[in-house]
Amino acid sequence: MPLIVQKYGGTSVGTIERIQAVADKVIETKKQGNQVIVVVSAMSGETNRLVGLADHLSKAPVPRELDVLLSTGEQVTIALLSIALTEKGYPAISYTGGQVHIRTDNQHNKARIIDIEKARVVRDIEEGKIVVIAGFQGIDEDGNITTLGRGGSDTTAVAMAAALDADECRIYTDVDGVYTADPRIVEGARRMDSITYEEMLEMASLGSKVLQIRSVEFARKYNVNLRVLSSFEHGPGTLITDEDETMEQALISGIAHNRDEAKLTIVGVPDKPGIASQILGPIANANIEVDMIVQNVGLDNTTDFTFTVNRNDYEKALSILKKTADKIGAKDVSGDNKIVKISVVGVGMRSHAGIASTMFKALADEGINIQMISTSEIKVSVVVAEKYLELGVRILHSAFGLEENGNVEEAG
Ligand code: ADP
Ligand code: ASP
Ligand code: MG
Numbered sequence: 001m002p003l004i005v006q007k008y009g010g011t012s013v014g015t016i017e018r019i020q021a022v023a024d025k026v027i028e029t030k031k032q033g034n035q036v037i038v039v040v041s042a043m044s045g046e047t048n049r050l051v052g053l054a055d056h057l058s059k060a061p062v063p064r065e066l067d068v069l070l071s072t073g074e075q076v077t078i079a080l081l082s083i084a085l086t087e088k089g090y091p092a093i094s095y096t097g098g099q100v101h102i103r104t105d106n107q108h109n110k111a112r113i114i115d116i117e118k119a120r121v122v123r124d125i126e127e128g129k130i131v132v133i134a135g136f137q138g139i140d141e142d143g144n145i146t147t148l149g150r151g152g153s154d155t156t157a158v159a160m161a162a163a164l165d166a167d168e169c170r171i172y173t174d175v176d177g178v179y180t181a182d183p184r185i186v187e188g189a190r191r192m193d194s195i196t197y198e199e200m201l202e203m204a205s206l207g208s209k210v211l212q213i214r215s216v217e218f219a220r221k222y223n224v225n226l227r228v229l230s231s232f233e234h235g236p237g238t239l240i241t242d243e244d245e246t247m248e249q250a251l252i253s254g255i256a257h258n259r260d261e262a263k264l265t266i267v268g269v270p271d272k273p274g275i276a277s278q279i280l281g282p283i284a285n286a287n288i289e290v291d292m293i294v295q296n297v298g299l300d301n302t303t304d305f306t307f308t309v310n311r312n313d314y315e316k317a318l319s320i321l322k323k324t325a326d327k328i329g330a331k332d333v334s335g336d337n338k339i340v341k342i343s344v345v346g347v348g349m350r351s352h353a354g355i356a357s358t359m360f361k362a363l364a365d366e367g368i369n370i371q372m373i374s375t376s377e378i379k380v381s382v383v384v385a386e387k388y389l390e391l392g393v394r395i396l397h398s399a400f401g402l403e404e405n406g407n408v409e410e411a412g
Pocket of ligand 3 (some may be wrong): 151154212
């Protein structure tokens with residue numbers, strides 16, 4: 001019998017009525033002759049509410065306790081869905097991450113899955129039960145509850161599918177697939193029938209949070225058939241897959257954006273070997289990830305150094321950088337946490353020149369100032385002021401002919 005893993009996100013289980021509707025969808029899949037494992041998120045807004053409660057008590061809540069708190073959101077929805085399924089005549093059993101031994105490392109708030117003990121789940125599905133598993137959570141070696149980072153239920157689902165060698169992993173959400181840009185920003189964005197793991201990984205890591213990055217990494221590594229679909233309407237969704245012929249002509253697959261960005265600059269740094277590591281070492285030691293880096297050398301033999309970090313780490317990074325500035329005799333430190341990153345992504349970019357210039361011209365024509373640039377073989381990213389986010393994404397989407405009837409080949 002085919003085994004299907006289905007994952008329902010926060011909006012999809014946001015009310016009792018929606019949980020009922022999810023139960024019906026699960027039952028429909030079961031009736032079609034499949035074994036079903038369901039992974040659910042917390043009700044929409046619940047994880048944010050819990051974070052807010054902790055923030056009232058502490059500027060930096062103890063990560064272990066935050067995980068104990070945040071994991072409760074998913075415990076509510078697994079129980080409710082199992083109750084609904086059983087009531088409708090389909091026996092279901094719910095499990096927290098710890099109960100099915102989703103074993104992770106001990107990096108609280110951003111733990112990584114190490115392995116999953118599948119025996120218990122296998123036994124249940126063989127008995128004909130529907131298994132409902134809490135997304136986003138696991139347990140470390142010492143039995144502490146861990147969470148997998150925001151959006152982590154996607155990763156739970158893909159990891160379950162990989163561990164149990166499922167036939168398909170379906171991510172049900174509030175949009176009906178992966179689009180050429182966030183459909184909430186670009187009205188004319190186009191749903192893709194399929195996208196490669198590589199491109200999805202790039203889109204996700206550049207801010208398209210329709211899938212958590214780790215879930216795409218897992219899917220690629222274990223060759224999981226992964227599909228993004230709507231919880232609310234029928235449709236084929238988007239298949240995330242190995243490279244296929246239809247993708248080959250696509251120069252640009254999409255526009256991604258990320259609001260979680262902040263920029264820091266240290267100016268007038270004496271220009272000598274080792275300076276970059278003196279500046280970034282303390283940042284790395286504080287467990288802050290640095291994304292883009294730009295260094296300019298001035299005529300006076302000093303250098304200016306700018307880098308970006310996650311917006312959540314902004315205050316912490318700024319205070320570390322001020323200390324470093326005193327130590328190394330830099331002239332000044334400044335920062336800006338009202339910036340965003342917009343990226344043009346496409347595997348096809350490798351064989352085509354001119355993407356960057358099309359991008360820069362389109363932004364310039366709208367008077368949008370580019371603050372930083374970074375490129376790789378399959379993307380070009382720019383940092384711009386936050387107020388230009390929507391406009392920037394829209395004009396790039398149209399500059400590359402990505403809208404519904406656009407011609408991808410003509411762009412660039
Ligand atoms: P869930 O709660 O179901 O996990 P998420 O909010 O995590 O849902 O992910 C779905 C959201 O991802 C959509 O509502 C959409 O705004 C956003 N999104 C961003 N980029 C894209 C994209 N390229 N295609 C589809 N959705 C996108
Ligand atoms: N509930 C968690 C979050 O809001 C996990 C998830 O929804 O995937 O981030
Ligand atoms: Mg999500």
